[in-house]
Amino acid sequence: MTYINELDTPCVIIDLNKLNNNIKDMQRFASKNKVTLRPMIKTHKMPQIANMQIKNGAKGITCAKISEAEVMAKAGIKDIFIAYEIVTEDKIKRLLNLSKKVKLSVAVDSKYGVDMLNKYFKKANNNIDVLIEINTGLNRCGLNNLDEIYSLAEHIMNSSNVYIKGIFTHAGNVYGAKDKNEVNDIGKYEGNFIVKIKEYLETKGIKVDTVSTGSTPTAKISGKIKGVNEIRPGNYVFYDAIQHSLGVIDIGSCSLSVLSTVISKPTEKRAVIDAGSKSLGLDKGAHGISKVKGYGIIKKFSDITIERLSEEHGILSLKNSKIKIGDKVEIVPNHACTVVNLFDYAYLTDGEKILDIFRIEARGMVK
Template identity: 45%
Template structure:
């Protein structure tokens, strides 16, 4: 619920995690419009925000369901009333499958499969229940993390899954996370095009073998507007696009003005013309400078409105900032920092402080922070 007593963000203690609702809602509107224009579905990954209220916002803007990475995230979201959840992470541990089974009365769950032995273990587990579980095959479109190769290898796994009475193959999906290492817009375009083709063509191969594939899902934040246009794709799953961050700006995917998430921090120490120290260290900003080889960011976050400053190094509670030229900042002054990687920063906080044009309008809990099992 939003409220307002005209308190501004500058009156907060620091460090605080600020969420600009106007910017976030515009980001959601643009994703929803893209999906509608393409005639496809939108299933955002909540690992970025880990917040029930934001998941509800995404559904209100037209998302068909959500994506999670971990069973513990699914538990939070299902218990909060989210009814359609893809767990986009290979599961075979009986401990985790027991937790999945406990959630089946609450939500429609879809599980990821990328290995024949994993499919066998899933079927063996669910044979002891009355469930028939929906599964999607993870296809490797170039990240070389999880997933089977497109084409023949995907078809072979699909045929294996079709043998099992407690599994129901419903889709293929991929994640082109290697787009974060792209050095140009042209490279992102190539990665996104292949991402969509890898899934759509693999689905066509499966269907030629008599195995229907109703869902064909793609979409890292840098590529979803490219892969989502490929013929045969039915769904996109951007996560970071709810907020964007300095990495996305560096990739040319977003502007700083589209970054909805910022860390409010204070100057706690300084040596004029040399350095200053902020109360935002690695336990606030994280040490993340980009996954999969990304090299588009400078320092450990972008200090808004201060091009003369670079967050040069972090210790746990200190952000040491190099002063490249004269700055007007003084002791106790506040700055806002756009994180390099929003997802890792969110996982360090308990709550968002919500604002519209700098006026605080409420708070939202980050219920799934720390949920890594």
């Protein structure tokens, strides 16, 4: 197997040059602005890409789930932040194990969570660094009330085996932005609000080392705000049609695509490809907000829309395209992070030639 056009479909292909460029570009921003880059690896789930990020200067990584962190630790990553509330006995015991192997920190946003961590780390005569999650508009996890944040910080200070390392936020609400200006506003709010929290906590005598922000659209905005010292973008390694729709990048920066084959053309206006929701995902916006058109952008066929998906079929609406049964198409998916999680491996290419195959080791790691 040497060339893309010989690959069986559907499959994931990644342009290595574009991937490298994306990694280097974000690292350049971080280095220039003297913020730590701690990329979220839920996007790629591949130890090889995490290691590329580290080699380029990332201090450590961020994971969404402990099972992802376990895969990355096994692959040699030494500094991991789990940006997720771990509140159950089973998982805290796994945290304990992991904390013996890597420099580990974890999210908290409740006294219940702090108490659970403290109970099991104390029992094991060990301790754990935590970052308080701050809500800057996503309205998911995290706190935004100053008194509540201080009260939680104080609670941590009074817990024998849990230590405050800092505060973090993720302005995922940016995926609902109308345009680039709104992206900018959200990024600024993200940075300014979390810095305000840091300053407030410090007036109360609580030291806050890490002040961490950054989705892919906001990383280069909040990352410039004085007081922010860490950014955690994830999607930037690949980018996708949603990032493009937000004006974050040109479509040419997207390094990941799904290769698919036309399997049916029942009418002149309709063709069907072998990639459906089990290959392209149903995302139309990262947090359920619809901005994109259809279910991905077909390269070289800008007049074709991926109108509908069933599980194994993508229904294309055609205008004048001369596409025919047996043709292969390359699709930039709407949301690269969820696509990667549907596949077991990805082909690394130089555009045409297959250079390597990366196993998606942390695929399905939702625990």
